[in-house]
Amino acid sequence: MTLPPSPEGALTEAMAAIAPPGVRTGCRLIGDADEAHLLPEEARSISARQPAMRRASGAARWIAHRLLADIGIGNVAIPRAPSGAPTWPDGIIGSLAHDDDMAVAAVARVGRIVSLGIDVEPAQALPDDISAIVATGADRTGAADRLLAGRILFCAKEAVYKAAYPLDREILGYEDIAVDLDAGRATTKTGRKVRLAYCVAPRVVVLAFVGE
Known part of the structure; x- marks a missing residue:
């Protein structure tokens, strides 16, 4: 018997189906210790002290780190700018988001698409x-x-x-x-x-x- 996909698996497939060429997407159910995925520079840039907010930020950045690694960009911090937006490496555009339970991210190299939101x-x-x-x-x-x-x-x-x-x-x-x-x-x-x-x-x- 084939089991139905998990919430993460189903959403991963659905996002990949709507993403334009060159845009990579991913998702993650937010876990109890996901704040540990924040790199030091990222953790310093996020002023929120609420555990739930820091866990969500860690989950979203965990996804983004993996998506960036897939295109050959590793060990790069994505700190939060004063505006609240994530700061991406040169030549990269992206966006992060979360609700209470799920975090998502989208990234791409700058090219035919010049800005992303999710x-x-x-x-x-x-x-x-x-x-x-x-x-x-x-x-x-x-x-x-x-x-x-x-x-x-x-x-x-x-x-x-x-x-x-x-x-x-x-x-x-x-x-x-x-x-x-x-x-x-x-x-x-x-x-x-x-x-x-x-x-x-x-x-x-x-x-x-x-x-x-």
Whole structure:
């Protein structure tokens, strides 16, 4: 009898299926001792003292270290910048994210894609009060699962912000990002065009990327 894939295995496959060429993705269920995966420079750069936050940061960076090693880049720290964004090695773009239980990462060499954003959320309906803040009349959720459309939209806008901020250095609110899930694109108030891809297996993950 073939066993179903683990949550990590299922999400790993789903993310690989939506990632554009050249982008590597990975995930990890956050473990009790994952803060131990922070390299010294990384640990110093993360001011949060809450154990859960440090474990999540360690899990996300563990994934990123493995993805970087796969392309021949080893023993490189990914410290947190004052803005909160991870600082990548020269010639590398990437993004990290986590919810309460799962961490994800995406990395690529700079090339046809010049910026990346990723976000992860539980595959659950977004509370109505948060949905009212996130969604605008310019958003299009189209064929997305009606129960999860708000959550996917929230995840998409978080990922778009991560992809757009390094390029434009512009603080964006949810109302500043218009998302069209069917078309796989978003536009920010600055006019930045961002491509989108998402999966729901077993969590919602959205990849946002900007090409040359």
